[in-house]
Amino acid sequence: MAANMFVVRQTKGTVLCCKCGILMAPNPANMCVTCLRSEVDITEGLRKHATIMHCPECDSYLQPPRTWLKAQLESKELLTYCVKRLETDLIKVRLVNAEFIWTEPHSKRIKVKLKVQKEVLNGAILEQSYVVEYVLQDHMCESCTRFQANPDQWVASVQLRQRVSHRRTFFYLEQLILKHDAAVHAIKIKQMDQGIDFFFANKSHASKFVEFLDKVAPTKRRESKQLVSHDPKNNSYNYKYTFSVEISPICREDLIVCLLELLLVWGISDRL
Structure with missing residues (x-):
């Protein structure tokens, strides 16, 4: 562009939230993020608790129906296994991120923090995080059962x-x-x-x-x-x-x- 050419400065418009009245960037729902989350919970109906079978002898996890997967605590393999256990729930939303939350190794608990997105009122996309707690239930795999017998x-x-x-x-x-x-x-x-x-x-x-x-x-x-x-x-x-x-x-x-x-x-x- 020429140096003497006049350029119109573009300003980003703001609107008032239809509930609390604060200034915000416009969105299809005309509500701020706080009000939108108070109106809609995209994690409703998603499982927050699950039970997984764990073999204490070989440190493996049951992948139904009969496959056993060996994985270390807080490994990528175990994180993939935990997310796949919620495969039916994650069809309703879009998974953005997943990470472990540290728990005591002897607590028989695994906690995974999931961040999901979903389209809500008038096409607005809402992002929300929630925690899923997995309870480890000890059950020896077939190989360990035969060896113990x-x-x-x-x-x-x-x-x-x-x-x-x-x-x-x-x-x-x-x-x-x-x-x-x-x-x-x-x-x-x-x-x-x-x-x-x-x-x-x-x-x-x-x-x-x-x-x-x-x-x-x-x-x-x-x-x-x-x-x-x-x-x-x-x-x-x-x-x-x-x-x-x-x-x-x-x-x-x-x-x-x-x-x-x-x-x-x-x-x-x-x-x-």
Whole structure:
């Protein structure tokens, strides 16, 4: 635009609220936000309480009808699970945001704050927040129930060992296992003298876990199986599989120290 060109200044108009009379920006309902919320409650009819089944043994949640979902407290997976439990209610409104409200871990309560929008009087859009409280009801999943009834229900086990005085490698592996959910199918984890035992209900899950260990650490493994039962009528065999995995006694820190000592012996470190 030219510098000398005359420009009409636009001003934003205001109107009076039809109930309380305060100045406000115009909207289709001609009411301020406070009066509009006093007239209309968009959360009416939406559930504020719900019950979810929780397995205390494997820390998983029942996703009807028979699926169990493993999730940590205040994780994205658990938040998605909680919101999906209200899927029928959220059809009536538009979900804008969802977040956890901190509760004591032993209270058996999960609180989620939801922010929703809905079109109300004369096309005006109202936004409102409300809290949904989930009550955790303890109920063991099928895998944990079978294992509690018979502790020898496992099919395959992985015996992870490292014969050293320190446990630095195990601490490193623990972080990798948690990061990649490598032991998500383990029905039991037992700490032993020089390592950890992982028990699985399926041989393929144990094999996959052993392959993961081979990728992240130098290991030497040995596989064995033991006959549990045999049915001569249909010629079926039941075995228990054991994977013995031994980690190299030299960890990353020890390897670095050895390399530095070699450099000092060879006199190379003075040149670096």
